Amino acid sequence: MCTSCGGSTTTIVAKDILPEAGSNSVDSAVQLIDIFRPHLSAGAQILFPFDKSWATELRQRWTTWEHPSFTSAIKPATESDLVSIVKLCAQHQIPFLATGGGHGAGMGYGTIKNAMNIDLGNFSSVELNAEANEMTVGGATLAAQVYEPLYAAGKEIPLGRSRCVGMVGLTLGGGIGSLQGRHGLVMDSLLSVRMVTARGDIVTASRTENADLFWALRGAGTNFGIITQATYRVYDAINNGQFINADFIYQAKSSRGLWDILKWADEEMPPELSIAVASGYDHAEGQALLIACVEYYGPLEDAQKFLDPFRALDPIKTGITSVPWPILSATAQFGNEETACKRSQFVNCYTVGLGQIHTDTLEKVFNMFIDFYRANPGYEGRFGYQKYCNKKVMAVPASETVYPWRNIKTQVLLRNMQTDHSIDAEVDALMRSMRSALAATSGFDGLQTYMNYAHGDEDSEALYGPNLSRVMEVKRKWDPTNMFGRGRPIPISS
Template structure:
């Protein structure tokens, strides 16, 4: 059974009959797609197959004007409004029942200025599209680790990837954004213009408006990189994990690493040594000169019994950025995460115990290292909140079998609850949250001392809470 966690809306469902759609069709440049139209079911589909929403209207926005009119339409109709970029939010924030979805996917242009290293990205682009353009100039913007994830949702909610220890969260590289507010007006958010809005969108999610484009400062990296990427049998985790932890604890900022306790699919495209096997993956990327980095990441290889070592293949940044991309098989998901101040022996034993007891091979226990440049940004410098923890622990419940989702969800909830008892357990990464109704307290806790200011900014820019299909921050 799917868990649908869209915040309840008092607004009645708008009716878009044919006459109204014809009238609106003359206004918008992008296509308007309503229930029954060809393509409606494809367009409303989200990354999480467990979420099955039926919007009253999908606006395939082609530019800022469509977004401005889409926002005004939702406001005037009193319709629930969702904004969709990559559609990856595990709680399904990219869509809404009986409301209007502003689908930004056709707004995916990326423009790189190689002289200033600035990368201009439209609000519906994915990280794969950014990497494609930026890498042509040997530039990289800190993004996520899957190429199909949206830049919009990931950045506004923080953004943790392979470059997080070297250059911080994705939102830390944001220089400005142009945002369509609830009034339908377009404003710029930067250190110089509307700085309160700029502060709020770096971690506060889509609460304040629609980012129609985002400008990032990119860094010199790639195409060639140094990376370690080894698969160990899951049974070797008790040997391998402490060795990885010791390396990760003392790593220089250039190295971002992670441990993934998972099962590889039993499919022909999976290399035979790991096909259908329970594994522990250790990955480490060096964000700097590959010649300098190679001996550094070599330390992350061969930490114990090894089934497969792909390090010598993962030498291209874009390849590394898509190493975890899935195929088209629908996956039903429910995730929860928390930060850890340390990976004590007790925490490692707990992680291994949970990994051995996963209810479905698709369930991933993910331990990304954080810290470095990310942790040096003060909690109140951006809306994101406290980012001092050196590690995250995420229970990414995923199954291809919808009948197993209840069991997976219960397991994720129980595991996350038990993890909260570990020494040094802290807040939650809100981009890895799959159940907002239950997590209201978690949302407030993560913003911590920033919550009051966020609520004031929300009141200034969206007093009617039009943008509420997100990790919602109610106006003050």
């Protein structure tokens, strides 16, 4: 760590001032206050786990699985606060993690122990310039905050499937979602960012300014600094912002028919259509169930031909509605999609990207899933396939961003939420087996991982592929002491 980045010249090592997680050490708290308070604005807050406002003033992480442990937190009010915090953390060797939406996962975050949480909750804003087709958001702005302003102005932007994720975090990992068939990934709409770097500098990154940093941010952004605001291109809303949301629930006997639809979509997927198929298990009834969520931006008469194959599979429940864009994600899956937005759940995720659908493999992993459910009554989990047209995504040159896997046609998300933690090891073994089986027939030579869904045990090749060496060079230039990206670090040396 840098020990001469401003402030006093005396270096206090983190272990001397940071208490162990859960400790109520007043002396350590006083030392931290003495270090930071003189350099912060009046609106900045310094908090500790023993403060009554800890849980209310700070945005709590959405999953308790492999979570970082914090002994303190600072909630900066200004960019100048952030500059001071970064410099002082470097000087005093204090580990930290900056958080916005709090929706990041991955086992790498569990290695962050006794750290300081830099909570960006005060950087939460939306400014829309409809005439220029541009929108600027704060570093902690949630996706939920942009729907209404855009919809009211007759605009839209590609977003993910959940309203509760942070806009910036969603973008930095890539940003897949139902509008990518029309507008590409979320990061493809990013125009520029303003951020604090490891040196404590405030810089702008765009295609014309600090272009190397802008390239690296789009796919590996958490490794380079703290983004205070991001500016995006927005688009005229399609069909006046009205979507068709069609949900279907099936028994296990319909599984192959669903896999065949996904296989058809490998080549025939129109840009207006998105498909998500998830599997779960009803312990009370002792049966597996599948749910298909089909979204189409356009009128119902145009959507009918895409809905007919789902109707033909004999669903046990069907719901088809026309909904405005702001409530689409809350409506999906009969209103259950927003379960991903509950805070402090135990959620352990795995993922794999597919370039093709292999129906026998999908049926194999489906049966593995069912067998495990039947043998483990304490298990709760879902696995699903998200399918979006990727022609617009592929139209962007592969060299444009560090995220390399624009050729993925189907994203697989394996999400585990068991309360019986005696089976955690068995769950991980099952997930690795399912991931390996899917990767073996994915159509790719190796594992291709979407950063925002990554488990954390994937190697750097799975995340960055052919762009690994180049992103390592950018990392050495902008963050040579590896202050950022502790959850999913980019290797500094070969």
